[in-house]
Amino acid sequence: MTDSTPPVRAAVPPVEVRVGDTVHDPARDRVGVVMAHEGPYVQLRPLGGGREWDADPARVRPLGAAELLSARVADANTRSRTALGGERNEDRALD
Numbered sequence: 794m795t796d797s798t799p800p801v802r803a804a805v806p807p808v809e810v811r812v813g814d815t816v817h818d819p820a821r822d823r824v825g826v827v828m829a830h831e832g833p834y835v836q837l838r839p840l841g842g843g844r845e846w847d848a849d850p851a852r853v854r855p856l857g858a859a860e861l862l863s864a865r866v867a868d869a870n871t872r873s874r875t876a877l878g879g880e881r882n883e884d885r886a887l888d
Contacts, residue, residue, distance in 0.1 A: 809856060810835060815861050816853040821846065824856065824864045840868040 810816055814827045818837060825837030825846070834847035856864060 808852060808886060810853060810855060815840070815856050815864070816848075817856060817860070818846075818848040818853050820852060827853075840864060841872055 802872045806816045810827050812829060813829050814838065815824065816827060816835075817824055823837075823839070823846075825839055825848070827835050828838050828845055829836045830850070831847070833849075835850045835853065837848050837853070
């Protein structure tokens with residue numbers, strides 16, 4: 794007779810994130826840069842700047858090199874499609 798209970802996995806301790814690290818926050822499904830540690834949270838800011846949000850440091854994970862490149866390219870593409878003031882670059886008159 795075989796034992797049908799699944800193997801017990803050891804709990805993986807959370808990775809310590811430092812100010813300046815780029816991480817993924819699964820609670821908001823967003824990528825941000827760690828700006829500070831405030832109380833029980835880390836404060837994250839979007840790659841392109843913007844309003845910070847609080848995240849649980851036990852849930853965020855640092856991005857790998859390929860993920861970081863992908864996130865930066867996505868941010869650059871978003872900024873290139875949208876000019877300040879909400880006007881798309883294609884809609885602006887050429888000077």
